[in-house]
Amino acid sequence: MILRTAVLFVMLAGSAVAQACREDTVHLRGDWGEARFSVEIADDRSERARGLMHRESMPAAAGMLFIYPQPQSLSFWMRNTLIPLDMLFIDPGGVVQHIHHRAVPLDETPIPGGNGLTHVLEINGGMAEALGITVSSQVRHPSFDPSVAAWSC
Known part of the structure; x- marks a missing residue:
């Protein structure tokens, strides 16, 4: 019941707000519908290394967007991360290329996302499937180059 309520909130938030691009907001869309997440940005080495470590919870409609300056092969792990996460690996055009569902807290096994990636969106574990x-x-998101973005600001 709690996850169902959270999913409804995320989906309504996606449709109820103006679709203006903001640094602290990520919009997603697909055949499944639309959603919006309030995000923290990790766009330098220190912020990306810290990520969501040591947090005991995260609001349903929240996440962290990791931004890399150049397309590259990306792999994450869950060292010191206390909550399960879904990881959405995204290319320079803003298209999700791979989803790792429910990453296990504290697991140091590498989670490869693929090649040619510039962004990773981490959201609560199970949220991608639920939505x-x-x-x-x-x-x-404003960090995607509008000349190549599938859905630009």
Whole structure:
């Protein structure tokens, strides 16, 4: 029941707000519908290394967006991360290329996302499946170059 309520909140938040691009907001869309997440940005080495470590909880409609300056092969792990996470690996055009569902807290096993990636969106574990977010979903955020973005600001 709690996850169902959280999913409804995330989906309503996606449709109820103006679709303006903001640094602290990520929009997603696909055949499944639309959603919006309030995000913290990790765009330098220190912020990316810290990520969501040591947090005991995260609001349902929240997440962290990791931004890399150049397309590259990305792999994450869950060292010192206390909550299960879904990891959405995203290409320079803002298209989800891979989803790792329910990463296990504290697990140091590498989680490869693929090649040619510039962004990773971490959200609460189980949220991607509950919303129906799939590979090929589009992501909108001001950090995507509008000349290549599938869904630009």
